[in-house]
Amino acid sequence: MSDNSKHIIKHSDTIKTALERINSFDITNPLVLFIVNNEERIIGSLTDGDIRRGLVNGTALTCSVTEVMHKDFKFIKDRADYKKINMYKEMDLKMVPLVDKNFKLIEFIDLRTIKAMIPVDAVIMAGGRGIRLKPYTNDRPKPLLELNGKPIIAHNIDRLISYGVKNIYISVNHMKEQIINYINKNYSGLNIQFIEENKPLGTIGSVKLVKEFKNEDILVMNADILTNIDFYDFYTNYKNFKDNMSIATFNIRINIPYGILDTTDKKINSLIEKPSFTYYSNAGIYLINKDMIKYIPEEEKFDSTDLMETLISKGKKVSHFPIRGYWLDIGNAQNYAKAQDDIRFIKF
Numbered sequence: 001m002s003d004n005s006k007h008i009i010k011h012s013d014t015i016k017t018a019l020e021r022i023n024s025f026d027i028t029n030p031l032v033l034f035i036v037n038n039e040e041r042i043i044g045s046l047t048d049g050d051i052r053r054g055l056v057n058g059t060a061l062t063c064s065v066t067e068v069m070h071k072d073f074k075f076i077k078d079r080a081d082y083k084k085i086n087m088y089k090e091m092d093l094k095m096v097p098l099v100d101k102n103f104k105l106i107e108f109i110d111l112r113t114i115k116a117m118i119p120v121d122a123v124i125m126a127g128g129r130g131i132r133l134k135p136y137t138n139d140r141p142k143p144l145l146e147l148n149g150k151p152i153i154a155h156n157i158d159r160l161i162s163y164g165v166k167n168i169y170i171s172v173n174h175m176k177e178q179i180i181n182y183i184n185k186n187y188s189g190l191n192i193q194f195i196e197e198n199k200p201l202g203t204i205g206s207v208k209l210v211k212e213f214k215n216e217d218i219l220v221m222n223a224d225i226l227t228n229i230d231f232y233d234f235y236t237n238y239k240n241f242k243d244n245m246s247i248a249t250f251n252i253r254i255n256i257p258y259g260i261l262d263t264t265d266k267k268i269n270s271l272i273e274k275p276s277f278t279y280y281s282n283a284g285i286y287l288i289n290k291d292m293i294k295y296i297p298e299e300e301k302f303d304s305t306d307l308m309e310t311l312i313s314k315g316k317k318v319s320h321f322p323i324r325g326y327w328l329d330i331g332n333a334q335n336y337a338k339a340q341d342d343i344r345f346i347k348f
Contacts, residue, residue: 004108007095009033009065011043015051016061022048030094030110035069041103044069075099076109080119080215085109085164086232089116109164116232117164120287121213126153126223127173127197127206132332141175143223144182145336148343152330153179153223157187159348160219163231167214170223171195171206203284205302213290220304222284226339228325228348229285237321238287244316245292245308248285250327253278280320283327292316 006029009018022031035044046069054068055061074088076098088096089111098106109117130142137145143153153170160168172179172194183192195209204220217238219231229248238246254277262269286304295310296302311318326346330336 004105007033007108008036008105009046011035011037011064011066013065014062015054015059015065015068018046018065019048019051019061022051030112032095033065034073034097034105035065036105039102040105042073042075042097042099042105043103044071045073046070075103077101079117079164079166082116082118082232082235085111085117113162114164115162115230118219118231118235119215120165120217120219120235121167121169121210121215121290122160122165122219122221123169123171123195123207123210124153124156124221124223125171125203125206126179127171127176127200128222128224129174130224133330133336136333136336141179142330144178145330147226147330147339151182152226152339153183154186155226155348156221156223157183157192159228159231161190162348165219165231166191168192169195169210171197171201171209173197173200199299200301201299202301202303202306204286204304204307205296205300207288207293208296208298208302213293216290218288218290218293220286220288222329224330225284225327226330226343226346227283227285227323227327228346229283229323229327230325233324234285234321235287238319241319242317243287243319244289245311245318246287247304247308247318247320248283248323248327249280249320250283250323251278252281280322283323284329285323 009021018033021033025031031048033046034042035046037043046065050068050070059067074093074096076084076096079098093111095111096109098109100106126143128142130137133142144151147155170183170192176196180194195206197206207220234248256275260272260275292311296307308318328335328339330339
């Protein structure tokens with residue numbers, strides 16, 4: 001019995017049948033059933049609590065499940081309705097059906113295993129050579145270097161999955177066969193496609209090679225970063241401010257160990273003793289409206305900074321989102337060693 005079918009029961013089945021079905025579930029299954037009519041349309045939901053209340057009120061085990069089902073059940077008709085999904089999580093619902101316009105099941109969304117659901121396509125840039133990480137990258141590409149027994153790129157894919165991302169593209173070039181083989185072996189059930197560069201196209205140029213994106217917005221990220229960024233917070237901020245592009249950033253604090261003079265010509269206006277300055281730096285994670293992809297040239301090296309400058313010059317809205325959690329660029333041996341230590345204490 002598939003994961004979908006085990007949570008479906010017919011309207012003609014008895015309460016006893018429903019109780020037996022729920023009793024057969026292990027701890028990995030939410031204790032809920034959804035009732036379908038003869039046209040396979042969902043007409044109600046049923047939990048063990050609904051059954052108990054029915055029995056207490058005198059309903060017999062031989063009665064139809066429709067006698068005790070919950071008619072005003074929760075559902076989702078649009079995967080892009082991320083606010084409703086988050087609301088259901090806050091209500092502590094365990095599972096909701098994603099249905100079509102006729103209330104026929106598309107899939108169940110297990111709200112226990114996802115942090116949120118953001119309607120984006122994701123592009124992971126995994127084509128770099130990792131020169132600064134030699135000798136670790138002598139025989140393997142940088143995205144496959146392991147942290148706590150799992151490749152860096154797998155940590156990023158798993159985090160995207162935990163936010164309900166369904167369509168993932170991976171841009172590959174250097175030692176691409178190793179990355180492709182790893183992904184195909186370990187993520188065979190997901191919609192992951194590869195963008196194969198014939199030549200290096202920069203940090204965002206290969207996005208242009210995707211023929212069609214399913215969603216309105218695209219999340220682009222480097223494969224060689226370790227982060228527990230809240231993608232839901234990032235996405236809602238991006239949508240609320242109606243950005244054309246949003247850049248995730250991390251803080252760099254610079255402490256000046258000397259007193260700084262504010263001067264006009266030779267006149268001293270004021271003295272600031274050992275000041276500190278905070279700057280925002282590019283974290284290599286972006287949200288982009290897919291209409292902005294037209295500004296990326298065909299088959300040319302084009303970096304994310306080039307796209308930012310182009311959009312700003314066109315009067316488009318480009319903003320930044322400060323990462324409140326952990327972020328580290330694993331671009332050199334020192335940071336790789338730090339990531340290996342840090343990952344034991346990061347809450348994903």
